[in-house]
Amino acid sequence: AQSVAQPEDQVNVAEGNPLTVKCTYSVSGNPYLFWYVQYPNRGLQFLLKYITGDNLVKGSYGFEAEFNKSQTSFHLKKPSALVSDSALYFCAAGDTGNQFYFGTGTSLTVIP
């Protein structure tokens, strides 16, 4: 079955430190990969995507993600975390059949 895994339900990081939110996928073919962020009582907002090309993708708000085909991973990263980055983060994959698969989400808390 196609799936996206986010192994950490919760990630805590101190403000100013680098952050990583992990994502691995099991989707056939060459899936499109995404990161979305959800703030309380809001819909999901797009952060970045990988379609093809450079394995390091830069997105909104200083976030970036590294695609690793051999490890089927697409980890989200930011060099210096802000308190305002605290939110729920979702990794997603789209297959060639146009279905999308989301991970279970990782709650990021940035501690002042």
Add this chain to the structure above:
Amino acid sequence: EAQVTQNPRYLITVTGKKLTVTCSQNMNHEYMSWYRQDPGLGLRQIYYSMNVEVTDKGDVPEGYKVSRKEKRNFPLILESPSPNQTSLYFCASSSLDWTSSFGPQAFFGQGTRLTVV
């Protein structure tokens, strides 16, 4: 402003009473989809539509219906709601132009919190 609009935002209903959650987008997107979000399960796709009159099941379609009579609208219908359909629902739309710098980024609505008692 590009947006996906869902209504209502909050709904409490009783078991068995048919309801419809509306979704409308103003971006002329071909692709629209519905998700439900449950704690510990993330978002699961219910139905999706590639274009007018073209719909297909996602991962959890049981108990739901959709229709796509117009490009901008994609209502979610619960013919006989049950308590296990209590959830937070999101509608999303995206372009199918994979070469676009924006596609296939999905735009999400604000969500509809449904409670079935």
